[in-house]
Amino acid sequence: MLRNWVGVSLVSAAISVVSCGGGAGESGSAADASSDMPAAELPIIALDDVKPSQSGAVSQEIANTSITITYDRPVARGRELFGGIVPFGDIWNPGANDATAIELSRDVTINGNALAAGKYSLWAIPDPNRWTIIFNSQADVYHTPYPGEETDALRFMASPRLGEHMETMAFYFSAVEKKTAELRLHWGDTFIPFEIAVP
DSSP: OHHHHHHHHHHHHHHHHHHTTOSTTOOSOHHHHHHTSOOOOOOOOOGGGSOSSEEEEEEEEETTEEEEEEEEEOBOTTOOTBTTTBOTTSOBOSSSSBOOEEEESSOEEETTEEEOSEEEEEEEEOOSSOEEEEEESOOSOBSSSOOOGGGEEEEEEEOOEEEEEEEEEEEEEEEEETTEEEEEEEEEEEEEEEEEEOO
């Protein structure tokens, strides 16, 4: 048993040496030259220069469909959110800076509504009892102004729910099962569930 372990260790060591450029006849390669160079360092950002709403992304595979949401994440900071800094009845992009975008690799249904594969900006009209959810075909836009109803790909109604406090706005997949998933938009104590089904 010990002999087998020693043999495996020696083979592993030999593979490591060869893969690191230590094999016979290998000298002066680009890999050897780059290993002597120091790693590139990212600049340190001053605290006052860090943007208040930092970038985030979430991706999920549902069967063989990929869904990715990219967004900047505002922070509650003790403010009244819905009905406060986000007025009821106004169109709002759930995010900051660049508009929140969702990209779908295949056609899906969201809360029973068909949405074609592609990339969209996401908008909402909050209300105490029912929200209007909007997927707009103008994906690469700023979070204001809203691009306009004429470029909407989908609108539907959704019901807000109460949950635990989420200080920094989040999109996350709370459940994934075979060909269905629940995506949530969650900020403060309010979240909106999106029931997604793929072919």
